[in-house]
Amino acid sequence: MAGEQSPEAEAELEACLTAAYAVSSPDDNRDLYAKWAATYDQFLDSNRYIAARHVAEIFKERWSSRAGAVLDAGCGTGRVGLELARMGVAPIDGVDISPEMLAEARSLSRPDGETVYRSLVVADLTGIIDVESDSYPGVVSCGAFTQGHLGPDVLAELLRVARPGAAGVIAVNSSVFDTNGFRDRFERYAADGVIEGLEVMQRKSWEGADGSEPTRMAHIAAFSVA
Numbered sequence: 001m002a003g004e005q006s007p008e009a010e011a012e013l014e015a016c017l018t019a020a021y022a023v024s025s026p027d028d029n030r031d032l033y034a035k036w037a038a039t040y041d042q043f044l045d046s047n048r049y050i051a052a053r054h055v056a057e058i059f060k061e062r063w064s065s066r067a068g069a070v071l072d073a074g075c076g077t078g079r080v081g082l083e084l085a086r087m088g089v090a091p092i093d094g095v096d097i098s099p100e101m102l103a104e105a106r107s108l109s110r111p112d113g114e115t116v117y118r119s120l121v122v123a124d125l126t127g128i129i130d131v132e133s134d135s136y137p138g139v140v141s142c143g144a145f146t147q148g149h150l151g152p153d154v155l156a157e158l159l160r161v162a163r164p165g166a167a168g169v170i171a172v173n174s175s176v177f178d179t180n181g182f183r184d185r186f187e188r189y190a191a192d193g194v195i196e197g198l199e200v201m202q203r204k205s206w207e208g209a210d211g212s213e214p215t216r217m218a219h220i221a222a223f224s225v226a
């Protein structure tokens with residue numbers, strides 16, 4: 001990675017990303033994030049994590065303030081929610097498999113004293129979540145579609161709970177966007193008329209990334225639900 005990181009900080013980032021990408025099942029994810037939750041935000045800050053801000057900015061451009069609630073899938077400690085709240089987007093609901101990560105998100109508040117998230121629910125996104133179809137006019141996700149975490153099959157569940165006309169902004173780690181079939185899945189949804197206006201943008205996930213390492217980049221798919 002380019003930039004001003006010390007060799008020690010760079011080694012720590014690499015070690016954490018290697019551990020995070022070594023998981024392969026929902027249980028692995030529960031265990032990983034149970035251990036990581038208390039220090040996760042500090043880790044993101046010291047390594048200048050910017051993916052959540054990109055997702056929030058891209059979403060805000062496509063969002064009508066009168067539209068209703070946004071679902072943040074794999075919300076973790078709430079980095080996307082925090083960015084959305086700063087931009088005046090509300091209400092925001094979060095789902096995540098890790099109760100420990102959600103406990104961190106629960107402590108976040110907006111400048112007006114309201115909580116950043118209206119509701120936070122423990123749910124495994126590889127299955128059917130307890131949300132009615134066509135519920136959300138906005139769906140976002142950042143950091144959860146990556147190596148060993150969520151695969152492209154989970155997109156169907158997010159599309160199920162999204163309302164027709166909903167704005168969707170889903171970040172996928174660049175290292176798996178093509179190899180794990182995300183690009184094909186988004187393009188098939190577009191060709192089949194399930195989603196419209198598909199746009200895929202690549203952004204840095206970490207401010208110091210120089211663009212040469214796909215694991216430090218994100219492909220961000222933006223679309224509206226047909």
Ligand SMILES: C[S@@+](CC[C@H](N)C(=O)[O-])C[C@H]1O[C@@H](n2cnc3c(N)ncnc32)[C@H](O)[C@@H]1O
Nearest residue numbers: 029074075076079096097098124125142143144
């Ligand atoms: C790298 S973190 C990203 C968190 C947050 N969105 C961010 O940008 O910082 C990945 C998140 O995905 C969640 N996750 C992993 N597998 C999951 C699953 N099967 N269902 C729901 N959430 C899952 C983890 O618990 C974790 O909070």
